[in-house]
Amino acid sequence: MSWTGKVLRVDLTAGRVASEPLNAEWAQAYLGQRGLATKYLVAETVPGCDPLGPDNKMIFTTGPLTGTMASTGGRYSVVTKGPLTGCVACSNSGGFLGQELKNAGWDMIIFEGRSPAPVYLYVENEQATLMPAEEIWGQSVWKTDAWLHRRHQDPLLRVAAVGRATETGCLYAGVINDLHRAAGRSGVGTVMASKNLKAVAVRGTLGVGNIKDPARFMTAVNAAKQVLAGNAVTGQGLPAYGTQVLMNVINEIGALPTRNTREVQFEGAPRISGEAMHEPRPSDGKPNLTTNAGCFACTIACGRISTVDRGHFTVKNKPEYWGNSGGLEYEAAWALGADTGVDDLDALTFANFLCNEDGFDPISFGATVAAAMELYGRGVLSVEQTGGVPFDFGSSVALTKAAEWVATGAGFGRELGLGSRRLCEKYGHPELSMTVKSQEFPAYDPRGIQGMGLAYATSNRGACHLRGYTVASEVLGIPEKTDPLTTEGKPALVKAFQDATAAVDSSGLCVFTTFAWTLEDIAPQIDAACEGEWTPERLVELGERIWNLERDYNLRAGIGAEQDTLPERLLREAAPTGPAKGKVVGLAQMLPEYYRLRGWSADGVPTPETRARLGLA
Amino acid sequence: MYRALSIDPGKCTGCLQCELACSYEHTGRFNPAKSLIRVFTFHSEGRFVPYTCTQCTEAWCMQTCPVDAIAINTGTGAKEVLESVCVGCKVCTIACPFGTINYEQTTGKVVKCDLCGGDPACARACPTEAITFVDADQTGYEKMRHWAATTDAAASA
Numbered sequence: 001m002s003w004t005g006k007v008l009r010v011d012l013t014a015g016r017v018a019s020e021p022l023n024a025e026w027a028q029a030y031l032g033q034r035g036l037a038t039k040y041l042v043a044e045t046v047p048g049c050d051p052l053g054p055d056n057k058m059i060f061t062t063g064p065l066t067g068t069m070a071s072t073g074g075r076y077s078v079v080t081k082g083p084l085t086g087c088v089a090c091s092n093s094g095g096f097l098g099q100e101l102k103n104a105g106w107d108m109i110i111f112e113g114r115s116p117a118p119v120y121l122y123v124e125n126e127q128a129t130l131m132p133a134e135e136i137w138g139q140s141v142w143k144t145d146a147w148l149h150r151r152h153q154d155p156l157l158r159v160a161a162v163g164r165a166t167e168t169g170c171l172y173a174g175v176i177n178d179l180h181r182a183a184g185r186s187g188v189g190t191v192m193a194s195k196n197l198k199a200v201a202v203r204g205t206l207g208v209g210n211i212k213d214p215a216r217f218m219t220a221v222n223a224a225k226q227v228l229a230g231n232a233v234t235g236q237g238l239p240a241y242g243t244q245v246l247m248n249v250i251n252e253i254g255a256l257p258t259r260n261t262r263e264v265q266f267e268g269a270p271r272i273s274g275e276a277m278h279e280p281r282p283s284d285g286k287p288n289l290t291t292n293a294g295c296f297a298c299t300i301a302c303g304r305i306s307t308v309d310r311g312h313f314t315v316k317n318k319p320e321y322w323g324n325s326g327g328l329e330y331e332a333a334w335a336l337g338a339d340t341g342v343d344d345l346d347a348l349t350f351a352n353f354l355c356n357e358d359g360f361d362p363i364s365f366g367a368t369v370a371a372a373m374e375l376y377g378r379g380v381l382s383v384e385q386t387g388g389v390p391f392d393f394g395s396s397v398a399l400t401k402a403a404e405w406v407a408t409g410a411g412f413g414r415e416l417g418l419g420s421r422r423l424c425e426k427y428g429h430p431e432l433s434m435t436v437k438s439q440e441f442p443a444y445d446p447r448g449i450q451g452m453g454l455a456y457a458t459s460n461r462g463a464c465h466l467r468g469y470t471v472a473s474e475v476l477g478i479p480e481k482t483d484p485l486t487t488e489g490k491p492a493l494v495k496a497f498q499d500a501t502a503a504v505d506s507s508g509l510c511v512f513t514t515f516a517w518t519l520e521d522i523a524p525q526i527d528a529a530c531e532g533e534w535t536p537e538r539l540v541e542l543g544e545r546i547w548n549l550e551r552d553y554n555l556r557a558g559i560g561a562e563q564d565t566l567p568e569r570l571l572r573e574a575a576p577t578g579p580a581k582g583k584v585v586g587l588a589q590m591l592p593e594y595y596r597l598r599g600w601s602a603d604g605v606p607t608p609e610t611r612a613r614l615g616l617a
Numbered sequence: 618m619y620r621a622l623s624i625d626p627g628k629c630t631g632c633l634q635c636e637l638a639c640s641y642e643h644t645g646r647f648n649p650a651k652s653l654i655r656v657f658t659f660h661s662e663g664r665f666v667p668y669t670c671t672q673c674t675e676a677w678c679m680q681t682c683p684v685d686a687i688a689i690n691t692g693t694g695a696k697e698v699l700e701s702v703c704v705g706c707k708v709c710t711i712a713c714p715f716g717t718i719n720y721e722q723t724t725g726k727v728v729k730c731d732l733c734g735g736d737p738a739c740a741r742a743c744p745t746e747a748i749t750f751v752d753a754d755q756t757g758y759e760k761m762r763h764w765a766a767t768t769d770a771a772a773s774a
Contacts, residue, residue, distance in 0.1 A: 068647050069637040069742070096633075103648060156650070179660060207640065207648025214645075229744065239630075290663035294632030299744035301630035305663040323661030 001210040002064040002529040003027055008106050008128055010121060012195050013054060013113030017121075017128045022107050027064075028532055029615060031539075034090045035506035035546040037061035037079035037108060041088065042549060044110075047556035051083040051187075052194040054114040060101065060160070060200065061109075063508025064530045067102030067208035067296075070221050071228055072510035074099040074296025081557070082186035083194075084171045084364070084419055085437045085462040088553045091174060091188045092466070092505055094295030094303075095181030100158035103204025115196035120161075122152070123202045133198040140164055140357045140407075141176040148201045161199035162189045163358030168409025170417030172364035172440075180326025180356040181295065186439060186461050189359050217528035224513075224521045225299050231516035233476065238302035238512065239292050243330035244274030246443075253475060253484065254578020255448030256334065257441075259341045259393045260370040261434050261567070264445045264575045268343025272333050276345055277304065283311050288345055290324050300512060304328060306349050314350040314400050326356050331465070334443030335366025340373060340399050347396035351403040358407035364419055367440035369402045371420035371432050380427050387412040431568045436463035437559060446570055448580035449474050451482070451490040454590045457564045458494065460550035466511060468497035478515055485579065487586040491594035499543035506546065545614040548598075548606050552616065561604030564591060619694035621753040622654075622730075622737060624667050628747035631658050631665035638742035642733055651721075653730045654739045654748070667748055669739070670717040670730040672696055678709035678718045678729070686727075694753065695732040703727055 005022045023040075030036040037059040049055040058080040065073040076098025082089030101109070104125050111121075118137040119130045136144045141163040148159050158178065166173035166189045173189035174182040183189070211217045228234040237245040250256045251269035258266040270276060277289040286307065294301035306327025308315045315321040328336075328348055332355070336348040355362040369391075375381045376391035383390055387405065391398045405413025415423055420440055424433035434441055439462025446453030451470030459467040470493050474484035482493060500519055504511050507526055519536035527534035554560075565571075570585045595602060599610030606616070636652035644651050654669035676696045679687040686702035687709065689695070698718075703726040709718050710727060718729040730737075732750075740750040751758065 069634065069641060071744075099649075103650065205648065205650035207644060207646030207651065209646040225744065291665075292630055293663075293665070294630035296633055297637060298630075298632050299634065301632060301745075303630075307663070324663030325660070 001212045001531045002068070003032065004102065004105050004107050004210070006106055008109045008123070010109060010111045010128070010130070011113050012111060012115040012119070012130070012197060015115065015119075015130050017130065019126070029542070030546060031064065031503065031506040031526075031542055032107065033061050033063035033066070033075065033077050033506045033508060034079065034092070034502060035542065037077065038088060038090065038546060038549055038553070040108075040110060041079055041081070042553050045081065047081070047553050048558065049081060051081040051086065051191060054195075056081050056191060058111045058188070058191050058195065059108055060111075062098050062102045062107055063506055065525060066508030067099040068211070068221075068508070068529065069218070069297060070509060070525050071225050071297060071299040072295065072513050073508050074298065075508050075510055076101060076183075077505065078175050078183040078188040080188055080191045082188065082461065083190045084187040085439050086557055087186070087437055087461050087559055088550045089186035089188050089461050090505070091183035091185050092511075093175070093177055093181050093183040094298070094510060095178035096296045097158045097160045097177035097181075097200075097202065098508070099208075099296045100202040100204045102208050103206055104202055105204065105206050109200070111195060111197060114194065118196050118198055120148070120197065120199040120201060123200070123204075125204060125206055136198055138164065138167065141359050142179060142357050144199050145179055148199060152201065154203060157201050157203050159199055159201050161359070162193045163360070163407065164409065165358045165360040165407050165417065166190055166193035168417065169414065170360050170406055170409070171419050171422075172361040172417070173359050174361050176356055176359045182356065182359070182361070184361045185363065185464065211529050212531060213528045217525065220524040220528050224517060224525055227521055228299055228513060228516050233478070233515040234300045234513065235516075238300050238515070241274030241277075242292065242302045242304045244277060244304070244328060244333055246330045247273035247333060248275065249475065250444065253448055254575060254580045255445040255484070256338050257434070257443065257445040258338045260339060260367075260374040260432065261445060261569055262374070263577065264448055264580060265578050266338035266341070266343075268341070269338060271343045272328075272337040272345050272348055277306065277327065281309050283309050288349060289327060295510070298510065302512060308350045308353070309346045312346040312350070314347060321350065321353060325353055328352050331442045332362035332366070335363045335370075335440075336399060338443075339366050339370040341393035342396045342399050343394070344396040347400050351400050354403040354407050360406055360417070363442050364440040365403065365406060365416070367434055368416050368420040368423060369399060371424055371434065372402070372416060373398070374432050375424065375427055375429060380429060385412065434567050434569070436566060437563050439463045444471055445575065445580075446566070446585045447575040447583045448578065449484045450487045450586060450590070451484070451493050453566055453570065453585035453587050454490055454494045454594060455497070457566050457587055457591065458498075458594060460547065460554060466501070468494045468501060469511070470494055470497050472497070472515065476515070479518060485583060487589045491590050491597050494594060495597050498547055499540050502543035502546040503539040506542070541614070545616065548610065548614055548616055552606060555605060564604055619753040620735070620750050621672065621756055622669060622732070622740060623749045623751045623756045623759070625747050625759065626664060626666040628745045629656065629665040629667055630745060631656055632744065634742040634744060635667055635739035635748055638738035642738040643728070653728060667739075668717070670696070671715065672730070672732070677712040677714065681708050681712040683708060690731070690734075693732045693735040696729070697731045698727055698729055700724070700726050
């Protein structure tokens, strides 16, 4: 229960849709969303398949609490094999699309094959239809969204779509839903476009019921909401400043990767921070931030709704960008700002708008621009090669031009769209790519937060902060404070975060709740809603099972321990300033212990005992 | 003393907890599509506005109903639809200037906000107090307080 028990299978090659029952046994072992869809992907695809070929599958998946009144219970994920990394990719998004899918009666949609012509999927409760999308192919996400609302004369339709970046080969394109929420990382949108699938438009009016014990569920949900409201991070910091509450904090502890990670502190950080978004602009007296916004059912509401100054060079005479839209989150502000050395808040907000409008990941994009800037600064790239625009660190013109080029696949944008690993290799400097498993790492320099070094190196989808956010412990003291500069105890910490996060990502809830919630708060909500007995211990084990399942898929795809590493810069060049001055990442001190704690061999392979313990075939 | 729903759009984050609570209260399912309070998103303006029945004194829905299927709950002041009487003619949906009474296909009746019998679920669920349930004679109180706070006591003496 709480699952709808129905899977929509869409054969794009044949143009057929069919309903099938959810595998209830797998739901007990993998819960939903990230875990359950990964189980389907592993069972149904060959790990060595071409991520952009018809043999890859792409799954839109909800969790059992998606669509319920549990705070943040509106999440969905897109699970597939990622083209940027070649690893299993799982990108999680909020907004309203996930709950709409659940309200239409579906736990997940499995897309397979490739449509011979551009199509979109229209779902109205039990009815699902593939419809022609020629008219919107080559259009932005925002135009596609408007077109679909007009086409179906339905303002309540929820839309997820891919933009032009996706269609022109950008390898880090995302799926954008509700105009500015993103299943953003690892190129899941690129996979969607490769299937000739432009959009998924959903209208659900059936409601989400099937709660095992409704009275107990409401009690657990209300108690958990009180915990969020009373917590300083989820009750105050995130609503007021969003994730951007971190910009100044991370800069001060010397862990803000700056100018392609050559430095660890950015002198412009205060100007692009959450606090700066509240400051009135000299031009019109308005702040960058208009309001905060909640995703479906979310009582935290960390979302940013912002404007760009109408007089700013990026939007002059472009009234289509004068309104409000999704503003800067911390990771985007870092990648577009500190990592490129640009401290112009309006330029960052505009670039962020373009990332949403045409569907590409601001983290990978910003970090790739940063790498291009370093190549340019070293004379490896000439101004002719960078589209006639000098790619100096700090250039807001270069940043925003690059965003326009990647959005449309124009000129140098094609090369930037390949990501920093491919760009840097092409120009003979692979060491300048700040990636793990070809995915750009985000806004935490692990020389100043050692646990994040191990988290990046071992993340199953390539470098990522959301697979094991030890920043919570090492910087914020959640659940308890650990020293960010030491490697001691970090393997166990990383493993604990990775396993718990995998469980949360499978529930339909947002991982940001875990600034306040532990599994002790989450398990009672799942237990009251879902068939079976759900304890914190069971969720930890389930998380570990998911982690090993993902690892196993990557191993069979040919990505093993040799890629559990970090860019040389982090391992050899010491942090130049701040509290971490003189430090490199002590990965070698952490990795063997991590493998041991995971029950893996010295070369990073789950042992037969571990597999048996977790019930992995 | 009657109480009334008081809505402050400036505090709304668009999370739809009110819609979830309303639909759960009235249908037993989490189903925003069946909510009697709706949150409107004005994306370009960056505004979220919850909207529902104001419980008009001379309620046009009630006055226009040919079968007297809408009645005042004397305990709460709410205008309630009597399901057993409603014939689904939809005249009330035309009469209501605000669109807050609507026809429900599954039952063949109309539905509107009934203040949950005096303890509205939407107000209880709202995490930001954008929706509150206050003295019906004092719905302007918080607005008055806001302006009162801006007066300069020293200069006004």
